[in-house]
Amino acid sequence: MTANAASVLVVDDEPDLRTLYELTLLREGHRVETAASVQEARQKLRAQHFDVVLTDMRLPDGQGLELIMELRDAQRRERCVVMTAYGSAENAVEALRAGAFDYLTKPVDLKQFRAVVASAVQGTGGVPAPRSARPGTKPAAALHDGCAALDRLVGDSEPMRTIKQHITKVARGMAPVLVRGESGTGKELVARALHANSQRADGPLVAVNCGAIPENLLEAEFFGARKGSYTGATQDRDGYFQAARGGTLFLDEIGDLPLSMQSKLLRAIQERSVRPLGSTQEETVDVRIISATHRDLAADVQAGRFRQDLYYRLNVIELVLPALRERREDLPALCEALLARIAQESGQPAPQLTPQALAQIANHPLTGNVRELENLLHRAMTLSEEGTLQLGHATAPPPVAPPTPEKPPAPVQTPEPLPAPAPAQTLQELPSDLQGWLDQQEREILVRALRDSGFNRTAAAVRLGISLRQIRYRIARLQIPTPQDCDGADDAE
Numbered sequence: 001m002t003a004n005a006a007s008v009l010v011v012d013d014e015p016d017l018r019t020l021y022e023l024t025l026l027r028e029g030h031r032v033e034t035a036a037s038v039q040e041a042r043q044k045l046r047a048q049h050f051d052v053v054l055t056d057m058r059l060p061d062g063q064g065l066e067l068i069m070e071l072r073d074a075q076r077r078e079r080c081v082v083m084t085a086y087g088s089a090e091n092a093v094e095a096l097r098a099g100a101f102d103y104l105t106k107p108v109d110l111k112q113f114r115a116v117v118a119s120a121v122q123g124t125g126g127v128p129a130p131r132s133a134r135p136g137t138k139p140a141a142a143l144h145d146g147c148a149a150l151d152r153l154v155g156d157s158e159p160m161r162t163i164k165q166h167i168t169k170v171a172r173g174m175a176p177v178l179v180r181g182e183s184g185t186g187k188e189l190v191a192r193a194l195h196a197n198s199q200r201a202d203g204p205l206v207a208v209n210c211g212a213i214p215e216n217l218l219e220a221e222f223f224g225a226r227k228g229s230y231t232g233a234t235q236d237r238d239g240y241f242q243a244a245r246g247g248t249l250f251l252d253e254i255g256d257l258p259l260s261m262q263s264k265l266l267r268a269i270q271e272r273s274v275r276p277l278g279s280t281q282e283e284t285v286d287v288r289i290i291s292a293t294h295r296d297l298a299a300d301v302q303a304g305r306f307r308q309d310l311y312y313r314l315n316v317i318e319l320v321l322p323a324l325r326e327r328r329e330d331l332p333a334l335c336e337a338l339l340a341r342i343a344q345e346s347g348q349p350a351p352q353l354t355p356q357a358l359a360q361i362a363n364h365p366l367t368g369n370v371r372e373l374e375n376l377l378h379r380a381m382t383l384s385e386e387g388t389l390q391l392g393h394a395t396a397p398p399p400v401a402p403p404t405p406e407k408p409p410a411p412v413q414t415p416e417p418l419p420a421p422a423p424a425q426t427l428q429e430l431p432s433d434l435q436g437w438l439d440q441q442e443r444e445i446l447v448r449a450l451r452d453s454g455f456n457r458t459a460a461a462v463r464l465g466i467s468l469r470q471i472r473y474r475i476a477r478l479q480i481p482t483p484q485d486c487d488g489a490d491d492a493e
């Protein structure tokens with residue numbers, strides 16, 4: 001028996017299943033009480049508090065959902081896990097919306113069962129959460145990180161206050177969250193704040209831009225791949241799901257995921273397990289899913305571009321971020337915070353923001369939201385003299401090299417730090433490592449385009465006929481070093 005055993009109430013009308021769950025939990029070191037009906041569960045809950053309540057959805061005298069709602073209304077601390085019949089996605093979604101911490105589908109897989117209970121027990125006061133178990137860290141640190149992540153979301157307007165309240169309220173559960181909002185409104189910051197305020201804050205946050213990954217690589221990137229499963233897979237490697245174990249998987253631009261991948265993602269979420277490419281084994285993964293989109297996913301569902309069942313699964317809780325034009329009162333605070341951040345990153349003192357400069361900024365439509373504001377301030381800072389922010393022409397976007405589709409990319413010249421390419425090999429000899437060779441070619445082309453555009457990724461992307469997202473993905477994948485302020489040189493998308 002573990003010293004910090006949690007107390008669990010199991011509610012199920014089937015005696016065999018009750019015993020199975022009870023034995024499994026006892027073996028994990030927990031204290032267990034059981035109930036066969038809603039009435040009996042109510043009695044037990046009146047008599048004592050538990051850490052976790054595991055309840056079947058359908059009970060002879062009512063629904064497990066009633067218990068969840070009663071505990072929620074009484075502001076009780078119990079975390080509820082509901083067991084729903086396989087294929088009834090609506091029930092699981094309804095339970096999560098009603099405040100359930102998580103759900104399991106029947107027939108319950110015992111491995112999943114143990115993982116979900118372990119996740120629910122963490123931080124309830126039973127088994128200590130990973131953070132407090134780590135030597136040298138205090139629970140206060142968790143609080144601090146969570147608050148700091150919320151503070152990074154600058155803005156005290158009504159819609160921003162509501163968003164922050166919602167973040168603290170929903171961060172601790174396992175329910176999937178869909179963050180909606182125009183490009184540049186801070187969806188990724190919201191995802192980070194959700195993670196930092198969750199009990200998984202000590203685990204990884206893996207952010208994935210679904211729109212930037214080539215379709216043929218999606219499966220391997222998400223679920224991992226075994227050695228030899230495709231050309232270039234020279235060793236086993238984990239996917240995003242495995243990398244996010246015990247933490248949060250942030251799926252940005254989820255609306256850009258092709259339909260074929262949507263069904264695979266749905267399956268992974270439902271089964272809580274993934275099968276790496278080339279493997280015969282399923283791997284259990286314990287991740288919380290947060291997704292984001294600037295698109296109207298409901299309309300995409302109507303148009304058949306997005307799977308309805310996946311939409312329901314991802315959209316259990318929806319957070320809608322306001323556009324900057326809907327919260328113009330936040331502009332002064334945003335400018336101050338962004339200038340301080342840019343100044344700190346560039347090692348310069350923050351320039352003073354005069355009322356005239358602020359008025360000039362306020363006149364700008366800023367359709368690209370906070371990202372556009374950030375880029376504008378970056379440009380203005382480079383023009384500023386004597387400690388005062390000068391807008392000058394900074395409100396105009398920087399010139400971007402026009403696309404030159406008719407002009408094929410010039411022959412690749414090797415940039416300084418890179419090894420010389422092997423053009424002879426291109427034509428005469430077959431490369432012995434195709435993937436490595438292709439990566440090398442791509443790297444050289446990207447480095448050249450970046451240099452030619454003064455490390456402005458937008459311009460480099462235009463030049464190469466790819467999107468900003470794609471170039472960002474490729475730069476990260478090939479680990480191409482870029483100057484610190486490279487972001488600032490980019491246009492708002």
Ligand SMILES: Nc1ncnc2c1ncn2[C@@H]1O[C@H](COP(=O)(O)OP(=O)(O)OP(=O)(O)O)[C@@H](O)[C@H]1O
Binds near residue numbers: 182294
């Ligand atoms: N409320 C905010 N306070 C401070 N900075 C913000 C805020 N919102 C956004 N930003 C900054 O603006 C930039 C864009 O934010 P973020 O990437 O989170 O937006 P997004 O909605 O995810 O954009 P996209 O849809 O294009 O991916 C980031 O540098 C971020 O730090």
